[in-house]
Amino acid sequence: MPNSTVTVPNKSTGDYQSLVRDNYRRLSKALPNFKPRREQNYLVAEMSKVLSGRYDAARRILVAEAGTGIGKSLAYLQAGIPWARMQQKKLVISTATLALQEQLIEKDLPLFHPHCKPSFKFALAKGRARYCCARRLSDLSAGAAQTQMFDPGSFEQVLADNHLLAHAPLTESQQSQLAKMWQAYSDGSWAGDKDSWPTPIESALWQQIQAERHSCQPMLGHQTCPFHKARAELEQADVIVVNHALLLADLSMGGGIVLPEPEQCLYILDEAHHIASVARDQGSARLALRQLRRSLEQFNKWHGKLNDLLGSDGQSAIAKLQHGLAQLIPSLNELYRQLVSALQRRDLTPDDQGCLRFTTGDLPCGLDEPLTRLKEDSQIFCRALAPISSQLAEQLKINPSQSAAIEAALAMISLQLLQAEQLRDGSALLLKPTLEKQTPPARWLELDAKDKQEVVLCVTPLAVGHLLEQWCWSRASAVIMVSATLTALNDFGYFRRSVGLRADDGSHYLRLNSPFDYPRSRLIIPHLACEPSSEQFDALLAEQIPLWLADQNASLVLFSSYRQMNQAATALRAQGQSILVQGEASRQALLHLHREKCDGQQPSVLFGTGSFAEGLDLPGHYLTNLIITKLPFAVPTSPVEEAMAEWITQSGGNAFMQLALPEASRKLIQACGRLLRSETDEGRIVLLDKRLVSKRYGPALLQALPPFTILKQ
Template sequence: MSTKHQPANHYQTLVQENYRRLSKNLPGFIPRREQNYLVAEMGKVLLGQYDKARRILVAEAGTGIGKSLAYLQAGIPWAKANQKKVVISTATLALQEQLVDKDLPLFLPYSKPSFRFALAKGRARYCCARRLADLAGGTSQGQMFDVGSFESTLSAPLTATQQTQLAELWQAYQDQSWKGDRDSWPSPIDQALWQQLQAERHSCQPMLGHQHCPFHQARAELEHADVIVVNHALLLADLSMGGGIVLPEPEQCLYILDEAHHIATVAREQGSIRLNLRQLRRSLEQFNKWQGKLNDLLGVDGQSAIGRLQHSSAQLIPALTQVYQTLFSALQRQELTTDEQGCLRFNTGDLPCGLDERLSIVKEDSQTFCRALGPINTQLADQLKLNPSQAPAIEAALAIISQQQLQGEQIRDGATLLLRAPGPKQTPPARWLALDKKDHQDIMLCATPLAVGHLLEQWCWSRASAVVMMSATLTALNDFGYFRRAVGLRQDDGSHYIRLNSPFNYAEAQLIIPDLACEPSHPDFNDLLTTQIPIWLKNQAASLVLFSSYRQMQHVAASLRAQGYSLLVQGEASRQALLRLHKDKCDGKQPSILFGTGSFSEGLDLPNHYLTNLIITKLPFAVPTSPVEEAMAEWITLCGGNPFMQLALPEASRKLIQACGRLLRTETDTGRIVLLDKRLVSKRYGPALLQALPPFNKQLHGKTVKSEV
């Protein structure tokens, strides 16, 4: 991570002068001690004052500190002075929009030196210019070049409404009033239509010279940007491929990972595989039939390469068939049985039904298949230069070859992960079989790496110029250990950690834990909620009730509506529509009650009079029902640990802090939180969960408890 850096004095002067301009000229600017401290600590890390070889800061910054403005003040001058790019990665679209539409434009006029910023989005957010032209002309690529089922454009005919919207998109693209970005179109684009238009990796290659393609034009703009805003998924996809594919090389970047508590989960998803055996086999069979068309494009010189490709796909198809038939027969004979969700997890021991041997053959054959595609791709690219008149057919063939390359790599990587034998201290992947919910003859083999810290270290921490990770919830039970282990950091590796409390006056807000008759595990708990919740809704203007499950929420909603309550329930309208109705009722001085599940516990911003009464029905303990959670718990147990204490409790602590964070959103907010879970008082772990919460005015079973700050 070492690199040459500008003198500290120059950098500090830039930061101080920018702050003076901000404070003097920004309307309503409020100096915040915690924000200034965050800027200072980030500066020390960037200057190498804590560790010159490892510039990594992990900062838990409570709500209201203004962390985005802090990291812009500290990060941009340092990056500009050292010829680096600032890459700001977030988990949610809401924060991306806030950065691009509000925070960056707000800071730009007061920043010296000046900077350019851009939003990086996934390929699927842009249309493919060639697909748009083909479809507008009434012909899909598949129909033009007879490529069978390899293009997603071979779907149902367009409806009249879709044809009208297509004509509008094509006209706007032609007259350059629309640049092909889905998010910039003023009205929602029909999803089925967009699937036929969107850019895809296998049909969008640099060798085709699509310099006017919306996706490539957007990527070209990134080269001129000093600050790039991206989401965690796109960032980790780029890093997993070695970096420098879409975003700049890690060595050229200062990464600011906002909402960093999501990083490990997104990295795990990035490394996951899902092999639909029957679908993959069908695709390969269709590709095998199509390969004869390559003779017309490559001629005599391509016969040798075409022969090797045909042989390799002819080997891979029966290998996949063997795996499928083995599992299908075992399921039919009930030697293997799935759960209610159609899943069967394989434990940390051997794979069932002799899958090890069969998957080893699949792995070897898929490697051979991928190697055979390489020369075909090269020869087609050469033909494109030699025979421009055949460009449409060659482009279609290149798209198909590229798609098959991706599919071959997917099969190879999937087999590798499923076969991976962990070392003495390595965590094995979660591995399971899943049946398609609609068609139980579709069998999927799935695998997910459980430990991704070493991947993050390899992809980013050890290579980046500097890394700043931030969130309002990085600690669990008042400790960074849970987060540190998840992302692959060590306590002694030179990374710097800070915690900054929110400036909000938590003592003005109440946290109430009533004396209830039973715990959530009791069969009468749902009925208890139908009597308790109305007690805590009485005389309240703006309420949010958070539930642990949809079923529980719907049970209580039905009961309260029967009692005459008017409710806004998650799932009955879009999130945006529900929040708009809630705010309208609050503005109109009408009582409003929002019902939501776990997804309403994060990212929901209801300041001032829009939320004064928060009811949490149950502690957010995750039930380990997914194959990934079960595998993690199993591995911890095998290692002599306690899954509840090492996994469930820290995660519940983090989620509880997030849920409680919905109440106070500004420095003047007030209200109360009612927690209808007596385990906070009755269980031994209760005090630890309470102590990790902000210093609310706590009332436990009617008794006031003084909080430690």
């Protein structure tokens, strides 16, 4: 099969372009009131050129910032599906939010499907935990004893002791709901996934029946497993919709685990401004030392039960397992003891939140030696577990009458393997040397707020560009990254550095402005008495916000913190103001109430924080007055943010100009993007932060915004 380094022949290029034009013609004729969008057509054309190798046949990567209203999703479907089908590749569309996944699966793909040639099949890929375990559902719906009630000495009890199967007894209504779910799954009216069940499922109840890696083994041959059935359907799909977390989890393991291998994929990364942070999460590790030690010690008490299942044929493998445990548990004990001792001597002093970042990423107190031993012993233990799984799988075929016990043993072995891999990989990442001019990872220690004796070692890579290059950019057939906010301060540099691209690597960049009539809406910067750093700022907000809410029917007020939001809400309610406040009800319920009030011609005011500044869609009369109380500068209080700022400063840079300001620019653009959601929308934005006029960086932030009519009062 051709890969990303092979130029598409001219004939194929011509055929591909003809397909794109013909599909567009059919689509435009079929849709009532179809209105051509110049920016959307241009985006399709540029995507087609990149995919055809017109810009760089060896590196088909496009980074496209496309403003709100262009129609990004329909554009990349028009360009991507015909190319992927012709090249016999899979089209993988990755998003950051569930809302966009639902839009693609329920609206955009069904809309395009009847008019597209070649035809295609599409499917949604979800994580294992979104599916139920058919066996658990069957057992619990039939009233079987719950897993915390197993006999002492059983593998099920070991799992329960590890808090993986222990749950409160089922209520009568929960038992009834499980029976309905099992009936629906049995008769084929429900696919077994949480999202398609018609009513909400309590989290505590779902946890009792959800599929989990340690208890969901392909070797068990569950033909009716919802998760494995869904995975089988993915193999038949031409277009796969997935979220960033699942995509990057697959890529971090080498690809081809859940999704097709990168070489067989055209990736479209929508909401691509999230990619770097999600990649950072995938490359991170957290070692809860006391919990991991307790799990190993419990397994050490009970692993002798394997003798009964494996018999004489398993003695050699069990002996190696015992040897591995005898080495690993003391290694883990020694690391834990050394850290606790350093904390008691105050050689290590966490802050008030129980967090201690290791400055410059250096490990303190001679941790290198115990971590090295832990990494090596974890690897030995991993190797000892593998043959046990194989032999148990063989026993499952030979002795089906013991299937329950063998399945529980397999689940326990899988759990131990997962934890051993966490220890091995986390230790390796903590020990990884940083070469000259490389960005060191953030390394820190946390004390658990609930378990006062727990010590957690954490490590997160700061620079993930080289990982993305290794996992995806250098391997994929093609990559298209799109978002409404990829530039910061009118430049792609900040995004490019975060994802490991270079200006000269052959990647193509495109920026298309929104077709909305921004000058029709106003951006107001009032004359204010103080800046947000002032002690009087909270009182100023309590005075200013009511002034800008007066005579407005649909308002959204965005805050930088929950504290400030709740304090302002208390002050305004004392003045008789009716407010819908984030956190006081679900997001869905708040938006429903807000729309009801707007439809009934009643003034409605929403208060929200940063999560309301992205992805909130309130078109037309549902939002005409947006108040932003403070520029969205992040406070570098997390270990990752502190470490990044520290590294930039030590490298001779300016952390504010290189990190804080570009990120604030991107977030401000997103926040302002809540106001206009369609071509007919209009309204106003009020920015209650005088730094836009008092600081030197203020004009740069304003210039990066869409062309609202700016009024300074």
